[in-house]
Amino acid sequence: MKKIFNAAFAYMIIGVLAGLFYREFTKANDFPEGDFTQLGVVHTHVLTLGFIVLLIVLALDKVFGLSGTKLFSWFFWLYNAGVVLTAGMMVWHGSLTVLGEESNAMIAGIAGLGHIALSVSLVLFFLALRRKVVGAAEPAAPSIEAAAAR
DSSP: OOHHHHHHHHHHHHHHHHHHHHHHHHHTTTTOOOOOTHHHHHHHHIIIIIIIHHHHHHHHHHHOOOOTTTHHHHHHHHHHHHHHHHHHHHHHHHHHHHHOOOOOOOOOOOHHHHHHHHHHHHHHHHHHHHHHHHHTTOOOOHHHHHHHHO
């Protein structure tokens, strides 16, 4: 649980700093206000995918004890890799836009790998959660016939 908490805290700080970077970098490079750059959405992506989602995962871990499983470990590391890859490529692409340079297919491809990692990790998370939720289900009440047979 400590790893989840620390990761969520780190993403909260990175998300806030990403917003600051966007504002200052666009000002320093005289980027027209209102023009789109991916730098403008990095901060919300990091805060949502990193901070908020991991806080929800932390709460579910507290309730169901997910973090001790192999599936959860795979989820955690793959999810973080996906967030970092995706956000990193957004920063790179957005910075190029602000500087007036063209992006390339490599950036899009790496960002795609980040999205794939996020998708696979979320499937792993739900498999780990399902095992705990379905496995923790209360057994059905004994039937009338079983009670009468005693």
